[in-house]
Amino acid sequence: MFQVVAKIELSICGRALKHLANQNKPCVCATVRAVLQTTIKSPVSFEGSGLHSGASARLRVVPADCDSGIVFRRVDLAPAVCELPARWDLVDQSPLCTRLVNAHGTSVATVEHIMAALVGCGIHNAIVEVDGPEVPILDGSSALFVQGILSKGVWAQHRPVKALKVLKPVEVHRGEAWARLRPHNTLLLEFGIEFEDAAIGVQKKTLNMSNGSFVRELSDSRTFCRKADIDSMRANGLALGGTLENAVVVDGEKILSPGGLRHRDEAVRHKMLDALGDLGLAGSPILGHYQGFRAGHALTNDLLRALFDRTDAFEMVECDSEMSSRLPGAGVHWGEIPKVA
Structure with a gap:
């Protein structure tokens, strides 16, 4: 653990x-x-292509000091403009990915999968170096990020963790979609989706993010899309790096990706993975019950903005031993990491 x-x-x-x-x-x-706060013990590198840009992308996670949080750093740009703290208020909302933009116009897109891996492994401080405007998609999940992070180990630092404890319900809506945070003594994720394609259909799932459940239950679930949407996305300059190997593509009742699904309900599991990564932009571990229905990246960001607008709806608490097993990333075991190529 x-x-x-x-x-x-x-x-x-x-x-x-x-x-x-x-x-x-x-x-x-x-x-x-x-x-105690944690960081990664030593640097770990990843290489692939950007899901939307299709461009080659390299990423390296390196240790960071206490109270640094997660910071993305564009190593291809000048030091004065290259840093983007992983924060909700730097999100330039998009329906298909989470994109951070700083005051200089520097951006990094598709940060949600690496953010989910860091949160799910209990990493509080890290520098995420990227050599371009998009994080590599790898296999479309967080599993390879998790494998790399935990292969290096987690390093305990000398400052206590402060968590964001939800005190009052906060809710946001966009049409039929909605997202909500309610008080809870752990981070509990609950998600529901509805798609016309029978290969996805209606799916619902609830998971407590303590006891290593992210690594075990969610981390290998891949991003997915409908075949009918691919041409439209590519016509708009998106999903240029998408393949049947880094996304689950469905067409009606058919799963077009080789090997089929990793989980019968892989789609809703991936939506929960995305939500965990997006909630990581709160800047601190969250103790609360997240509920989402048809929610996406933009709606989860709406929820964080609504939460931080309500100073009576949360408090920051210093975590002691009674809370240690309730934090995201608690109870992660190496032997439970999904084996993916």
């Missing part, structure tokens, strides 16, 4: 000490445990 805690000695209050001294009793120190 990669979740890390550290003992912090806390002396009891002066009045209690005086009381014990008067009764000739030994002083006893109360002990609590703080959940």
Whole structure:
């Protein structure tokens, strides 16, 4: 298990000490445990093509200092303009991917799968170096990112984790689609989708993101699309790097991708993967119940914007041992990583 805690000695209050001294009793120190922030132990690299641009793309995850959060860095650009903190307020909304843009106009697209891998592995601080405007799609899931990150190991740092605890419900809508955050003592994801194609149809799933469930249940689920939508996307300069090897393509009742599905409900699992990556742009682990119906990247970003507009709807809490098993990334085991090529 990669979740890390550290003992912090806390002396009891002066009045209690005086009381014990008067009764000739030994002083006893109360002990609590703080959940420590983490980073990756050593750099790991990935190479592939951008899903939408089709261009060659290289990415490297490197360690970062405490309280850095996740920061994307365009290594092909000048240092003054190259950094993009992984934050909800830097999202330039798109229905097909999550794209960050900083004040200089520098952008990085399709960040959701690497973000899901970092959140799902319990990484709080990292620099994600990219040599162009899009993250490589790899196999269309987060599994290869997860394998690479956990092969290097997780390094405990010296500062406690602060989590965003949802206090009141927050909800957003776009037509029939909606997304909601409600109070909960873990990060619980609940998602529903409806598609005309029988190969997808109606799917619903609920998962608690503690106990390594992201790595085990969601990380190998690939992005998907309908064959009818491919020509339209490519006519608009999108999905130029999409293949049957890095996406699940469906046509009515048929699965066109070789090997078929990795899970019977792979589509809704991938939507949950995307949601976890997009929620990672909150900048801190979330303790709350996320519910989405027909929701996409833009709607999840709407939800974070609505949450941060409501200062009464959340609080930041320092995580102790009682919370350690409830955080995203807790309980990750190497042996549970999906084996994908």
